[in-house]
Amino acid sequence: MPDSKQTMSRRDFFRASGLVAAGAVGGPALLGGLTKARAASPAKPAWVSRFSACDICFNKCGLIARVEDGVITKLDPNPKFLKSRGMLCARGNAGLAQVYDPDRLKHPLLRKGARGEGKWQRIPWDEALDMAAQKMAEVREKYTPCGHLFTAGSDLQSQFVGRFAEVYGSFNMTSHESLCLVSGSRAFLDTFGEVPFADVLNSKYIMMVGANRFEALVTPDSIDLMTAIRENGCKLVTLDPRYTKTAALSHEWYPVRPGTDMAFMLALAHVIINEKLYDPQWVAEKTFGIEQLTAHVQRYTPGFASEQCGIPAEDIARMARELAEAAPASMIYPGRRTSDYEDSTQIRRSFAIVNGLLGNWDKPGGLLAARQVGLKGVPYDAPWYDENQEDRIDAGKVPMMFEHEGSFVVTRDSVLADDPYPIRGWFIYKTNPMGTAPNRKKTIEMMNKMDFVTVVDIAMSDTAWMADLVLPSQSYLEREDPCSGLQGSVACACVVKRDPVVEPLFESRPLFGIMKDIANRMELGEHFDFTMDEYRRQQTREIPEALGVMDRDGVYYNPSKVYGIYDGRIYKTLSKKVELYNQRYEQMGLDPLPNYTPPASPPENRFRMVIGRNAMITQSSTANNALLHQFLPTNTLWLNPEAAGRLGVNDGDLVEVTSPVGRQELKAEVTDRIRPDTVFMLSGFNTLSTMQQLSHNNGASINELLDDDYDAITGNASMHTTFVSVTRKVA
Amino acid sequence: MVQQLAMVIDAAKCIDCKGCVAACKVANNVPEGQFRNWIKHAEFQVVPGISDNKARFQPGACMHCEKPTCVDACPTGATYKDMDTGEVVIDESLCIGCGNCIPACPYDARYRNEVTRKADKCNYCPERRAAGLSPACVDTCPTKARVFGDINDPTSAAGALYVKNRERLTRVSAQTDTLPNMYYLGDPGPGHWGGKAVVPASMVAMKESAPFIKGIVALSGLGVLAMLGRQLFAGSEHKEDTDA
Numbered sequence: 001m002p003d004s005k006q007t008m009s010r011r012d013f014f015r016a017s018g019l020v021a022a023g024a025v026g027g028p029a030l031l032g033g034l035t036k037a038r039a040a041s042p043a044k045p046a047w048v049s050r051f052s053a054c055d056i057c058f059n060k061c062g063l064i065a066r067v068e069d070g071v072i073t074k075l076d077p078n079p080k081f082l083k084s085r086g087m088l089c090a091r092g093n094a095g096l097a098q099v100y101d102p103d104r105l106k107h108p109l110l111r112k113g114a115r116g117e118g119k120w121q122r123i124p125w126d127e128a129l130d131m132a133a134q135k136m137a138e139v140r141e142k143y144t145p146c147g148h149l150f151t152a153g154s155d156l157q158s159q160f161v162g163r164f165a166e167v168y169g170s171f172n173m174t175s176h177e178s179l180c181l182v183s184g185s186r187a188f189l190d191t192f193g194e195v196p197f198a199d200v201l202n203s204k205y206i207m208m209v210g211a212n213r214f215e216a217l218v219t220p221d222s223i224d225l226m227t228a229i230r231e232n233g234c235k236l237v238t239l240d241p242r243y244t245k246t247a248a249l250s251h252e253w254y255p256v257r258p259g260t261d262m263a264f265m266l267a268l269a270h271v272i273i274n275e276k277l278y279d280p281q282w283v284a285e286k287t288f289g290i291e292q293l294t295a296h297v298q299r300y301t302p303g304f305a306s307e308q309c310g311i312p313a314e315d316i317a318r319m320a321r322e323l324a325e326a327a328p329a330s331m332i333y334p335g336r337r338t339s340d341y342e343d344s345t346q347i348r349r350s351f352a353i354v355n356g357l358l359g360n361w362d363k364p365g366g367l368l369a370a371r372q373v374g375l376k377g378v379p380y381d382a383p384w385y386d387e388n389q390e391d392r393i394d395a396g397k398v399p400m401m402f403e404h405e406g407s408f409v410v411t412r413d414s415v416l417a418d419d420p421y422p423i424r425g426w427f428i429y430k431t432n433p434m435g436t437a438p439n440r441k442k443t444i445e446m447m448n449k450m451d452f453v454t455v456v457d458i459a460m461s462d463t464a465w466m467a468d469l470v471l472p473s474q475s476y477l478e479r480e481d482p483c484s485g486l487q488g489s490v491a492c493a494c495v496v497k498r499d500p501v502v503e504p505l506f507e508s509r510p511l512f513g514i515m516k517d518i519a520n521r522m523e524l525g526e527h528f529d530f531t532m533d534e535y536r537r538q539q540t541r542e543i544p545e546a547l548g549v550m551d552r553d554g555v556y557y558n559p560s561k562v563y564g565i566y567d568g569r570i571y572k573t574l575s576k577k578v579e580l581y582n583q584r585y586e587q588m589g590l591d592p593l594p595n596y597t598p599p600a601s602p603p604e605n606r607f608r609m610v611i612g613r614n615a616m617i618t619q620s621s622t623a624n625n626a627l628l629h630q631f632l633p634t635n636t637l638w639l640n641p642e643a644a645g646r647l648g649v650n651d652g653d654l655v656e657v658t659s660p661v662g663r664q665e666l667k668a669e670v671t672d673r674i675r676p677d678t679v680f681m682l683s684g685f686n687t688l689s690t691m692q693q694l695s696h697n698n699g700a701s702i703n704e705l706l707d708d709d710y711d712a713i714t715g716n717a718s719m720h721t722t723f724v725s726v727t728r729k730v731a
Numbered sequence: 732m733v734q735q736l737a738m739v740i741d742a743a744k745c746i747d748c749k750g751c752v753a754a755c756k757v758a759n760n761v762p763e764g765q766f767r768n769w770i771k772h773a774e775f776q777v778v779p780g781i782s783d784n785k786a787r788f789q790p791g792a793c794m795h796c797e798k799p800t801c802v803d804a805c806p807t808g809a810t811y812k813d814m815d816t817g818e819v820v821i822d823e824s825l826c827i828g829c830g831n832c833i834p835a836c837p838y839d840a841r842y843r844n845e846v847t848r849k850a851d852k853c854n855y856c857p858e859r860r861a862a863g864l865s866p867a868c869v870d871t872c873p874t875k876a877r878v879f880g881d882i883n884d885p886t887s888a889a890g891a892l893y894v895k896n897r898e899r900l901t902r903v904s905a906q907t908d909t910l911p912n913m914y915y916l917g918d919p920g921p922g923h924w925g926g927k928a929v930v931p932a933s934m935v936a937m938k939e940s941a942p943f944i945k946g947i948v949a950l951s952g953l954g955v956l957a958m959l960g961r962q963l964f965a966g967s968e969h970k971e972d973t974d975a
Contacts, residue, residue: 042857074757076864077871087873090753214746217873222746226874230744243777245747248787254779315780615748627756630763631749672777
């Protein structure tokens, strides 16, 4: 050893001195000029900067694209963009990898083999558009206009799908929202008369339940939450069966038993009411139903709730007192995705009711009403079709759906049963029900039921994979988009638009142009007889300066009122007050106050599966992103060590997960960051589409496993009601 | 006063979103699977109830140290400390990709770039700064946990934080104390992860005997220069020899 060490040293020494000498040959090191030469500032980058708004999730954060020679080299946050507090997250940065994804769709493709077999023929655009129009006309002829379903994701151009569906004559339009947030929106709408925005920044006490704001980023809430707790003295308490990053950064965290949030909330109400911790004037003047609520919550003692949710009773009582003490600058955070249980509207009603008791509506640190943005709709007259169906296919199957969202899960069941009428055509834009709706086998069945499916997207999603005709759309950085009004809580009310920052790649076209071209072929052209510029001018007719301001700053702000919007105004509910007790529910035979039903416990050796996000993933649209893939190469099954020990599963073992509807294999991640009775995995992996090279045959598909229950009031999918078994896969 | 470009980081503000890492990778064409910066995780104590309020995540990158062991380990002078800005710089044209500097960094901030085959690490995005922008990681950070600037200039963002919090600023404690210029407000997060700088003995010896060796090297360098001069002024037949 000493010898070899010596040899090394000698060699190093010679190498070193020799090289320094060699360096001296080529350079002025010894002449003393080198330091200055090195320190000279590098050239400014040769980029041009163009504004846009991010599209990797729904937030639409303002960005500046740096473009060199027609190629985007970097996406930076727009520092003037208040809603996102001048930031761009990992996904926003990875937008580049979406635009330049080698898996992007390049030209129209027509299915050649069996559905889902993956055999495609490239066809010219004209032929593709002729075919789409012809098939749509055939479906309408044969099955009435409602025989065609239209589905669009949250995109600035999705409104043109809605417009097309209406002028075509179909009431059947679904979106991603009934796989996500409709039950939460329903609950707050039916309590306050509108869906609130949380004033996280100014809050002094935030209960984060059924939400994970430091991983499932919502702007400005996620950023404001950190400012609130780190700089403004806000207390953050999180209830989550997982030790999420939000939990890790909270002042308190409780691994709540899944499905028991309502018991916890009603116990908070119990303490606030029985200890008279609410503002009596607020409750008397602004709320309806305190007597009924008082009687209702008597049985929901902290002790009862504790037995249900596993949080000590004295802590529940303490938290109720702390919330009331900080009121009105305290809140139960409303959350966003609420597609969890079959009573998810009622669960979120209990959240809304506690907020009602805290009297935080329209006040700093509480829940805020929508601010005035100033953008207007662009009206149109849809033609009347005598021979049409009377209503949507999912109409009346759950009592309180949102008119333009519907319920995807209920629609799917109805299509499969032809109940009450057949649907045989499907047009889908930039959403991926094959990858986002629970029970993938049923979505495949639904696809198989169709005469013709047209998908417009930038990549071969699993939904596109199952289509007849796939049309390549432009990415968000290649196209002109309508204006969009954004609610940024206390940060801003603003408007954004998008203009192309680079030339569109390949043969991609914007959805707007596609709809226009199909409409023209179906004698519906008059409804699309405008340019994007004309459309934007219509939208901004009451704020004409907005377009110029957006060109200059990338965003237009409406300095509208933030607080006190409801001063002297009535609430949009039956009682014209905040409805602790919902009168309309009573009239409809629904529980006017939320009644808690204990969730079923997983049978022996089975687990409740919960879903969720982290900051490197947007549902099913990012698992194939080459940059994000480096942070999240696959998904894993979170399994508590206690459960893993029982099953003989070690960290990293391949496990088979079996649910009542499907079976998948993936690696186990044995971690104490999850309860022993619960398992978790991220979505978007194990795509069927081989044209998603990074996510195909990688990890497990969660929607293959999830059962397709839904919320009884809104038809929102319930994605926390599936029990799975886990077994170690023997190689 | 000369500059000391540095980062002042509030680790407690980090939500581990990887925005900084993604931004850095794009801005600097960092090859797949390699990283110039990071967010380290503390050992989570998963205990229900009231938190211990310790930092959970620790953003980091090259710390542009006061006593950079990587500079000691570099045989060619490619890595050096810029006395005007306080940055630790890699002059790519001088780097031979020997890799000596990589274990010499106790923070694991360096790697051999798979594409260029040269040493690589955070350089505070000089092109962006020339355009008046912050380094990519700082610009993109959602919670502004990373703050960059000249800590000797109290009017810079980092300088103001540095002055205001001087008594509670901490640095990562590595086994080799390199006096890093990355300051953390309060708890720096995961403790004691800084390793030991491994600098080739020859380089240490060279550093210690630096004046003497530099003298010799300078003389030999001058000799080589003289030879080069002779070559340049000599006839073409010598050139052919060189080319061969």
